[in-house]
Amino acid sequence: MNAEFIEALLEIEKEKGISKDVIFDALESALISSYKKNFGSSQNVEVEIDKVTGKVGVYANKTVVEDVENEYLEISLDDAKHIDNKYQIDDIAKVEITPKNFGRIAAQTAKQVVIQRIKDAEREVIYDEFINRENEIITGMIQRISKNNVYIDLGKTEAVLPPTEQIEGEEYEQGDRLKLFILEVKKTTKGPQIVLSRSHPGLVKRLFELEVPEINDGIVDIYAISREAGSRTKIAVHSKDPNVDPLGACVGFKGSRVKAIVDELNGEKIDIVIWSKNIAEFIANSLSPSKVLKVEVNEKEKSALVVVPDYQLSLAIGKEGQNARLAAKLTNWKIDIKCESQYEGEI
Incomplete structure (x- = not known):
């Protein structure tokens, strides 16, 4: 030498x-x-x-x-x-x-x-x-697709989007650019393996942080997220500043902020609801867009009976029970929904 x-x-x-x-x-x-x-x-x-x-x-x-x-x-x-x-x-x-x-x-x-x-x-x-970027968002380009795994070019390295972390029905093509959630970084004999996700609720959270300065600045907090990827997400927010409307901040002028997120998720519906310390109020909000007439809570069992107008029962429950299911996941409470006539008939 x-x-x-x-x-x-x-x-x-x-x-x-x-x-x-x-x-x-x-x-x-x-x-x-x-x-x-x-x-x-x-x-x-x-x-x-x-x-x-x-x-x-x-x-x-x-x-x-x-x-x-x-x-x-x-x-x-x-x-x-x-x-x-x-x-x-x-x-x-x-x-x-x-x-x-x-x-x-x-x-x-x-x-x-x-x-x-x-x-x-x-x-x-x-x-x-x-490893220091786990649970963060990253933009990558689809490099190749093999055995239902989508391989993403991150510049310095390649990462994988496995079938379990893909959005059902979402089409992936070589050359497409996507925003993805860094789910896990593992050491292997072949080098680091970076596992990405498009279906994780954390992706929605990070997208809101990118689009909504009030969330990024810590003025508006994301309390909880429940998601059925590709179909619908519910996100509960609240403001630390009484002068800032958390719903307005997340929606943006003429819906511009939430639209950017919906577009990134290829049309996934997003319900933004206000979190409240009052659990009855929070449960009522979580069933948006349905109107709620009454909420009876059972603190011991963490369950609630929700009464909605007769004409809004199907809206409250949602297609195949999705709205009620997401609301229950968001609040972490068991929710039983009845229409007004059912409730009055039982009294």
């Missing part, structure tokens, strides 16, 4: 963000293995690389003794003094044993180590970057 190699390492450090010291450490370990493989492994050896010239030296660590019994592990005091006059009995002397043709072996080993360390370090950099 030579000074050009050192320059190459400096370039790698600058471009890839991989410390040259990390490569040197790995290279020294690999060169020790190469030496033992080619020249025998009975000696206690270490390798030193001059970080300026690139010169490689192999040294045997030998204990300084009066009488040498094992020449691979011991050195006489006289011989040690020839290396350095300061050596005393029981010191560890460093004896250079660099073979003549070790430079060629070192160059081959260096190439392999550098390639592998670059791969490892790039994987580590990607893992470190994305």
